[in-house]
Amino acid sequence: MTEIRHVLSAADPLRHELRPTEAERDRLRQRVVAAAAHLDSRPGRTRRPILVPMLVTSAVIAMIVATSSMWPRSSLAQAAVRFEVRLAEDQPAPGLRAVRVGSSDRTVYVHPEIVVTNDDIERSGVIAGNAPARFWIDVRLNAAGAEKMRQATANHLGKPVAILIDGDVVAVPTLKSPIGAAAVISGDFTRADAQRIAAGMIGAAP
Amino acid sequence: MNGLPIATALPATLPQSAAARLATLFDAHHERLYRLARRLVPTADDALDLVQETFLKAARAPGSIPSGFADEEAWLVRVLVNIQRDRWRKSLVRRRHDTETPASSGPASDTEAALVARAAVWTALDRLPPRRRAIIVMHELEGLTVNDVASVLGITAITVRWHLSRGRRDLARILEPYVGVTDDRD
Numbered sequence: 001m002t003e004i005r006h007v008l009s010a011a012d013p014l015r016h017e018l019r020p021t022e023a024e025r026d027r028l029r030q031r032v033v034a035a036a037a038h039l040d041s042r043p044g045r046t047r048r049p050i051l052v053p054m055l056v057t058s059a060v061i062a063m064i065v066a067t068s069s070m071w072p073r074s075s076l077a078q079a080a081v082r083f084e085v086r087l088a089e090d091q092p093a094p095g096l097r098a099v100r101v102g103s104s105d106r107t108v109y110v111h112p113e114i115v116v117t118n119d120d121i122e123r124s125g126v127i128a129g130n131a132p133a134r135f136w137i138d139v140r141l142n143a144a145g146a147e148k149m150r151q152a153t154a155n156h157l158g159k160p161v162a163i164l165i166d167g168d169v170v171a172v173p174t175l176k177s178p179i180g181a182a183a184v185i186s187g188d189f190t191r192a193d194a195q196r197i198a199a200g201m202i203g204a205a206p
Numbered sequence: 207m208n209g210l211p212i213a214t215a216l217p218a219t220l221p222q223s224a225a226a227r228l229a230t231l232f233d234a235h236h237e238r239l240y241r242l243a244r245r246l247v248p249t250a251d252d253a254l255d256l257v258q259e260t261f262l263k264a265a266r267a268p269g270s271i272p273s274g275f276a277d278e279e280a281w282l283v284r285v286l287v288n289i290q291r292d293r294w295r296k297s298l299v300r301r302r303h304d305t306e307t308p309a310s311s312g313p314a315s316d317t318e319a320a321l322v323a324r325a326a327v328w329t330a331l332d333r334l335p336p337r338r339r340a341i342i343v344m345h346e347l348e349g350l351t352v353n354d355v356a357s358v359l360g361i362t363a364i365t366v367r368w369h370l371s372r373g374r375r376d377l378a379r380i381l382e383p384y385v386g387v388t389d390d391r392d
Binding site for chain 1: 224225227228229232233236240241244245250254257258261262265266268323324327328331342343346347374377378381
């Protein structure tokens, strides 16, 4: 007679199947992080049932980016900020514009076409950052913006995408998967800075 | 500008926002949770869905997650098993109204005989209550001791032994016509 342990082991799906791909794992991770980011931005409303279907939708993808808080103070003081997302490259090529990333030594080469801008933002908000008194910005694109973002980023995987505020590149995440409706701009912002930027993103660009 | 280089803005240590905490939690525990989930549900997609729901529960209750790797893992495992228990109970309600219970798909490929045997094992496992199934999986497949299983699930060793005994007996009874198993003991 066969022991149960051996029977179970022989039938163990982990012995016969491939593990989830890296892309599947990344998508899962992004959904989880997006959910948490959303909760960060909605203190006191974390148990709303409506959150569940919203969280599991694959359209919501978080883009966790490491940004410096190299925002020019002058632009932060403005009531409105010009928000742009452009595809970028690490190497120069004809037609691309070299832009320095914040005050770092890194230079990226941005495409002339703007993927999304202020008009494509449905809402934006401030969420808790990764350290006390540091805050990130949660950006939600409208349907048209999300579609433009998906189409543009689907063929740009493994390459950088530049987030520009008032013409300055403030974040250059490398795309691991296509970006959809949601992005989290993580950085070292004070609450006041993050609030000004988030509020300034909505509406027409200055 | 405050002039911080990008590298210093990376969340390198002790992330405190829920998003960063969840990212860290996911990176540390998703593989272990997937292994367990896959052995508790019929398909790989179901397992991914179960893992996702587990982390979403964590996202909704960040204050409930203990600190420390082992305690985090135990907490997540308990959440995962409880979610599966809830789903199993709901599916039981549905099955009572079904004229035919859908067979578990089980893993594919291999010879027909092996498939039949595997499907039989899978169907037998599907009939076990989720907690019992989880105990069987953790003890028989993951190699955890009775005390380890008790610690992870937050129940007594006596309860674990009881579930093991019942689970083995149930499996032996269901599987005997197919693969001739015996209720082996420690």
